Amino acid sequence: MITIQDLTKDYITPHAKIRALNNINLEVEKGDIFGIIGFSGAGKSTLIRCLNRLEEPDSGKIIIAGQDITAMNKQHLKLARRKIGMIFQQFNLLDAKNVFENVAFPLKVSGYPKNQIKHRVEEILDLVGLADKAKSYPLQLSGGQKQRVGIARALSNKPDVLLSDEATSALDPQTTYSILELLKDINAKLGLTIVLITHELDVLKHICNNMAVIEQGKIVEKGSVEKFFSNPESDTAKRFISILQGFQAKRIYTEGGGI
Ligand code: ADP
Numbered sequence: 537m538i539t540i541q542d543l544t545k546d547y548i549t550p551h552a553k554i555r556a557l558n559n560i561n562l563e564v565e566k567g568d569i570f571g572i573i574g575f576s577g578a579g580k581s582t583l584i585r586c587l588n589r590l591e592e593p594d595s596g597k598i599i600i601a602g603q604d605i606t607a608m609n610k611q612h613l614k615l616a617r618r619k620i621g622m623i624f625q626q627f628n629l630l631d632a633k634n635v636f637e638n639v640a641f642p643l644k645v646s647g648y649p650k651n652q653i654k655h656r657v658e659e660i661l662d663l664v665g666l667a668d669k670a671k672s673y674p675l676q677l678s679g680g681q682k683q684r685v686g687i688a689r690a691l692s693n694k695p696d697v698l699l700s701d702e703a704t705s706a707l708d709p710q711t712t713y714s715i716l717e718l719l720k721d722i723n724a725k726l727g728l729t730i731v732l733i734t735h736e737l738d739v740l741k742h743i744c745n746n747m748a749v750i751e752q753g754k755i756v757e758k759g760s761v762e763k764f765f766s767n768p769e770s771d772t773a774k775r776f777i778s779i780l781q782g783f784q785a786k787r788i789y790t791e792g793g794g795i
Contacts, residue, residue, distance in 0.1 A: 537697060537729045538564040538587070543596030545582055545753075556582040558753040560596070564746075569723055569730045571744035571761070573737070574772060579753040580733035584701050587731065588620045589613060601696045618646050621690030625702040627682040629674040629689075635661065636670040639688045646693055660688045663725075664718060680711035687718065691726075698722075700732035704739060712736075716743045737780050741765065749773050 545557040556579045564570045574580050585591040587598055589605060598605040603616055629638050639657045648656065661667050664684040674682055683703060690698055700719070704712040720743055723730055734740060740747055740761055748758040749772050756770035768774045 537566040539599040541597040543593050545593050555753050560755055562748055564731055566729055567727050568746055569744050571740045571747040572733045572750055573740055574750035578750045580750055584699050584733045587699055588617055618693040619696045621695035622699040623686045623690050623703040625705045627686045629682060629685055631674050634671050634673050635685050638685055639692055642689055642692045660691055664688045679707050680714055683715050698728050698730045702733060737776055
């Protein structure tokens with residue numbers, strides 16, 4: 537579903553040139569839930585934002601559902617983006633619009649048949665478990681509910697791919713779990729391909745089948761999530777696992793009556 541070839545991206549600042557992505561090559565299969573993990577500053581956000589060209593890559597190719605995203609002009613890209621949904625850490629909702637209007641908005645913009653919008657919005661709100669919140673405004677919702685609206689908006693135009701830019705980072709663990717369950721459910725029901733970036737091992741473990749590790753703009757490891765946990769190879773993967781083991785050991789010690 538997604539092929540990334542030799543993708544490179546630099547940021548030029550007054551003081552330096554920062555190579556955010558360095559010759560990235562990745563394949564994501566149709567229907568997969570694919571995670572990209574890395575520490576802060578590794579290049580995760582830049583990579584996921586290049587997939588729909590919210591960031592412009594400097595070189596390389598991105599093919600999604602057989603279409604070369606990197607070669608598209610603005611008009612063509614606008615159409616292609618309808619099939620690439622995206623959800624964000626800060627939800628990106630329109631505060632002055634209620635839940636129904638938030639979900640209807642991308643449909644209106646894309647020229648969805650007017651007489652079918654109501655039905656489509658109701659269908660998606662049902663899917664994300666918010667049928668009873670259609671008239672609420674974002675400020676009246678919890679973080680988890682806001683992210684459900686974000687997911688509903690991203691799904692409105694029936695995308696092939698859903699990109700998740702740290703979508704659960706601002707949520708507490710229980711809410712994170714329920715959002716991950718929702719994404720899993722959507723993946724199973726709609727066969728949607730999901731690519732997510734995260735710095736949380738739990739997210740990978742809970743939801744992803746395959747993954748890649750990014751370190752200083754380079755993919756340093758890729759494969760199944762199972763392999764990552766059983767046989768981490770890169771320094772970053774080993775550091776993630778050892779931090780997790782450190783947390784677990786501390787928890788056992790504390791719960792066992794230690795400090
Ligand atoms: P991550 O999402 O893994 O935290 P980012 O993709 O945000 O990493 O950043 C990768 C690198 O690019 C970092 O060194 C970061 O400081 C730099 N960077 C990101 N965005 C910009 C920008 N707009 N201008 C300059 N440097 C940036």
